[in-house]
Amino acid sequence: GAGVSQSPSNKVTEKGKDVELRCDPISGHTALYWYRQSLGQGLEFLIYFQGNSAPDKSGLPSDRFSAERTGGSVSTLTIQRTQQEDSAVYLCASSRTRAGNTIYFGEGSWLTVV
Amino acid sequence: SQQGEEDPQALSIQEGENATMNCSYKTSINNLQWYRQNSGRGLVHLILIRSNEREKHSGRLRVTLDTSKKSSSLLITASRAADTASYFCATDQDTGRRALTFGSGTRLQVQP
Numbered sequence: 112g113a114g115v116s117q118s119p120s121n122k123v124t125e126k127g128k129d130v131e132l133r134c135d136p137i138s139g140h141t142a143l144y145w146y147r148q149s150l151g152q153g154l155e156f157l158i159y160f161q162g163n164s165a166p167d168k169s170g171l172p173s174d175r176f177s178a179e180r181t182g183g184s185v186s187t188l189t190i191q192r193t194q195q196e197d198s199a200v201y202l203c204a205s206s207r208t209r210a211g212n213t214i215y216f217g218e219g220s221w222l223t224v225v
Numbered sequence: 226s227q228q229g230e231e232d233p234q235a236l237s238i239q240e241g242e243n244a245t246m247n248c249s250y251k252t253s254i255n256n257l258q259w260y261r262q263n264s265g266r267g268l269v270h271l272i273l274i275r276s277n278e279r280e281k282h283s284g285r286l287r288v289t290l291d292t293s294k295k296s297s298s299l300l301i302t303a304s305r306a307a308d309t310a311s312y313f314c315a316t317d318q319d320t321g322r323r324a325l326t327f328g329s330g331t332r333l334q335v336q337p
Contacts, residue, residue, distance in 0.1 A: 146327070153313065153327050153329035153330050156326065156327075161323065167323055170324075200266070202267065202268070204268075213258070213270045213273060216260075216267040216268045
């Protein structure tokens with residue numbers, strides 16, 4: 112596609128429910144990133160996929176968070192048993208190769224846990 | 226504290242004035258990038274400066290990099306109300322994490 116596409120744009124969920132956030136990167140981009148941004152804060156790195164290499168999961172805040180990337184393209188970030196502190200904008204980005212090049216962001220998925 | 230910390234956290238200026246934002250980082254880098262964010266949504270890439278470069282220009286933007294001080298600055302000249310946004314620096318670290326590390330950002334308000 113023309114840009115990084117994320118869905119849903121907004122999600123309100125009850126505490127304890129599971130949520131899935133989807134990211135469709137720019138076609139041909141081998142690197143994909145997930146970041147989290149709380150209101151008025153900077154970006155917190157979550158996970159990084161590069162081609163067929165093992166993902167860098169070092170930023171995932173707890174074992175309730177997981178992500179996968181199927182077929183080297185679409186990625187899904189899953190948050191299990193959501194907590195109120197999970198409320199944030201989840202930003203996906205992609206780049207042609209590994210970081211060092213420009214990365215292109217989607218518009219984000221705003222998650223509110225009530 | 227984070228790799229890539231911007232200073233100031235917030236800046237308010239009048240249209241036509243110049244805006245300067247600073248970024249400090251801790252580890253050696255391959256390059257440093259500046260991004261802009263409107264309304265808390267997606268970020269847009271502005272400019273990339275490599276570790277062997279000292280200054281770079283793009284339109285009204287001027288970026289400097291001092292690797293000895295581990296710092297960078299972003300200058301926006303002749304600011305416009307449309308420049309109102311948050312600005313983030315991001316570092317491509319020489320070792321360790323393979324993804325960009327972002328700072329906490331500077332919120333710029335340009336008064337018309």
